[in-house]
Amino acid sequence: MLEVTDLAVNYGHVQALQGVTLEIRQGEIVALIGANGAGKTTTLMAISGLVRPAAGRITFKGADITRAEPYDVVRMGLAHVPQGRQIFADQTVEDNLRLGAYTRGRNGRPVEQLMAREFERFPILGQRRGQLAGTLSGGEQQMLAISRGLMIDPPFIALDEPSLGLAPLIVQGIARTIRALNQAGTTILLIEQMATMALALAHRAYVLQTGQVVLEGTGKDLLAHPEVAKAYLGG
Ligand SMILES: Nc1ncnc2c1ncn2[C@@H]1O[C@H](COP(=O)(O)OP(=O)(O)OP(=O)(O)O)[C@@H](O)[C@H]1O
Ligand SMILES: [Mg+2]
Secondary structure, eight states, X not given: OEEEEEEEEEETTEEEXXXXXXXXXXXXXXXEEEXXXXXXXXXXXHHHTSSOOSEEEEEXXXXXXXXXXXXXXXXXXXXXXXXXXXXXXXXXXXXHHHHHHTTSOTXXXXXXXXXXXXXXXXXXXXXXXXXXXXXXXHHHHHHHHHHHHHTTOOSEEEEESTTXXXXXXXXXXXXXXXXXXXXXXXXXXXXXXXXXXXXXXXXXXXXXXXXXXXXXXXXXXXXHOHHHHHHHSOO
């Protein structure tokens, strides 16, 4: 469904990515893990059209999106839930969701229907629909960021460090949401620095280190891999 081939991204003189190749098949959860600054967010930004690759090729559902605009990538059904949530703090929960729906295709389902579905997924958001998003807890803000992404009814969603800064119990809830979404047919790219949850959920995973893929395998294999355990599982 998504293919990244030999991707390179530079920020001025900084080479953030060199020769990154990965693929995500329809129906999979694929994890992209790696330490601080490894290039995880940069990989996703290149996929979403938010940074311009210096080299390489990205295709989504068979179409070349290497130099596509972010707007077009979203319209094709690729939702991006950014690191740090990036919700609109001074807007209500409902308005955040409406803004999420703004870029959905012309034939998209009615906003009210999509919003009702998100309030079913995360009842707390329904209870707080009129509340300013900036006053939500960290976990609720993450739920809102995910729901906002889902308002385009995407076949593919990429989540950039959804567990960052959240308590273990909240992370478990997010993990359940991700698994349920996948079981309902959504293909998922899950980016995490804390690899335990991601590897437990993922069918396959890639390990990124200083801008390069250094390991790949099934989630299970990488969970058991000694180097991964040492570097990313705190063991
Ligand atoms: N706008 C930018 N300008 C210059 N360098 C950048 C910029 N954004 C990222 N970088 C650099 O590119 C490299 C990859 O950063 P990136 O944010 O993709 O890493 P990451 O794996 O997402 O890290 P983290 O887990 O901390 O989010 C880092 O060395 C970072 O300092
Ligand atoms: Mg990042």
